[in-house]
Amino acid sequence: MDNAKNNQIVQLRNVVKRFDSVVAVEKMDLDIEEGSLVTLLGPSGCGKTTILRMIAGLEDCTEGDIYIKGKRVNDVPVHKRNLGMIFQDYALFPHKTIYDNVAFGLKYRNVSKAEIRKRVTRALETVRLPGVEHRKPAQLSGGQQQRIALARAIVIEPDVLLMDEPLSALDENLREEMRQEVDNLQSELGITTIFVTHDQREALSMSDTIIVMKDGLKQQEGGPEEVYDAPVNHFVADFLGHCNFYRCRITGREKGLTTVEVEGGQTLYSEHDEGWEVGEELELLVRAQKIVIESRTEEIPGVSLNIFPGKVKSRMYMGGEAWYFVEMEDGTVIHAINISRVAPFHEGDEVTLHIPPRHCRLIPKD
Ligand SMILES: Nc1ncnc2c1ncn2[C@@H]1O[C@H](COP(=O)(O)OP(=O)(O)OP(=O)(O)O)[C@@H](O)[C@H]1O
Ligand SMILES: [Mg+2]
CATH class of the missing domain: 2.40.50.140 (Nucleic acid-binding proteins)
Incomplete structure (x- = not known):
């Protein structure tokens, strides 16, 4: 695209999403810098999940364009976008082993068996759960299952990691721990991450950039200090504390x-x-x-x-x-x-x- 800066890995231009009469997302422009952790923050129903699903290719845009690495992807199907996804109900396959759960995304990618084994082992080490390959999800705690979901997302070496309230099912202490882990892992691997949350503390503690949303509209975009200390309007000020x-x-x-x-x-x-x-x-x-x-x-x-x-x-x-x-x-x-x-x-x-x-x-x- 003509106005693509080369360090912008995901871009939205005038993206609109309507479900019949409901406008879920209104004229959204986004520029996600490579390697950054960007949070979409806003109350329930403001359009966060819809944006993530459009980036993933799980939902079409009603209007506008989405670019990944400078290439327009509106017509590119989900499995060709090379994105890692983690959703709220981390949905591991309950009857598959941890190994098969993590390896899942690789099986359709023409990766050799030996290479799969190597990558699964490495992904499990990255999320600090080596050696659980033969267990089933139910034999792990909630936080551990969420780490497996993370391993499954990163094993494919995605260009972008999309996370939709991935920690909301965990209790407060575990959430805090996982926040730090996601944050550390993200900076360690340098994976561009788009993280959805309605929790302002989560957003403030992890993000390079926070995008505050309301009713499908971006209200403010900036670093944590900026949106907290210099909110542009009543909504942003109120939502952040x-x-x-x-x-x-x-x-x-x-x-x-x-x-x-x-x-x-x-x-x-x-x-x-x-x-x-x-x-x-x-x-x-x-x-x-x-x-x-x-x-x-x-x-x-x-x-x-x-x-x-x-x-x-x-x-x-x-x-x-x-x-x-x-x-x-x-x-x-x-x-x-x-x-x-x-x-x-x-x-x-x-x-x-x-x-x-x-x-x-x-x-x-x-
Ligand atoms: N498949 C759908 N059909 C009709 N309306 C939808 C559909 N998906 C989302 N919406 C509507 O679009 C708006 C945005 O929904 P979305 O799920 O993106 O919000 P959200 O910010 O993720 O909220 P939450 O924090 O509750 O997850 C809401 O008004 C929702 O009811
Ligand atoms: Mg949502």
Whole structure:
């Protein structure tokens, strides 16, 4: 394709998918860089699986083009696309041995028996499960079965690995472990991977690039820090973690910062400046983890802006962190998450909140 950059291994151009009247994917453009781990992140029904299935060739595009290694593949059947696939219900063949499960994709590829044996052994070593060739899937744990699914996908040496919520059937501890394994394996083998999830922690911890989706549309694309710290709209901010949102109006610029007046009449300073006009109505967002909460008497060293008195309305102890809901003098309630010192404050405590100007992001009004 004419505008293909040579390090883009998968590209979607204006891809649309309609199922009768349902628009599952709307005008999607994607550029997946070779060797990267890209996550499609979004709520249920936003079109993640549909995109993966179109890339795999399991579903036709209603409109648009898909390119793999610069070649248009719209009419190329699944088995000729050289992709590895892992889906949520890892679906190993229950009656086949692990060996046959892993070897499955090679049998149709004109690979010699000796070569199959070599590759299966290597794939099992890669997923750290050597020696289980003769077992049946039921004789392995859920996490081990998922690793076998991974071995089966990589044994064919695919150009791209497609993973659709592959960890969602596992319990939380195992998921975390598997996340790290997938991440390590991916960087070790350098296989381009497109990973689907609706779990923001999973996406943030593993990805080179995150594509946040809603209703079949890409909302934002960027590295984990970028989408987390600089979300482009309310949806992205909200989907990636705990946020406080306030309607606000630009009132000017002072000390190199943007000043805004929030709903209750308070003025806040923000480091975010995109040249807004005075009077413009926007939304201010502050992540709950970025708010500093101190006891009322304490001074906050080196800080003079965005300091507000408040009173703890409620507190939730969450183990590694504490959540506070603090009522400000104008009645606004702020959600603050404190990680450094767990739960020193209680309901009714008078506190001081500091909202650092660099964590005050301004986004379009929702
Ligand atoms: N075969 C189909 N026939 C009709 N509608 C479909 C079909 N497959 C998907 N859809 C619809 O397309 C939209 C996108 O579905 P998709 O499965 O891609 O979402 P998803 O983001 O993967 O969601 P989840 O997180 O729940 O897996 C949904 O509204 C869904 O109901
Ligand atoms: Mg899905």
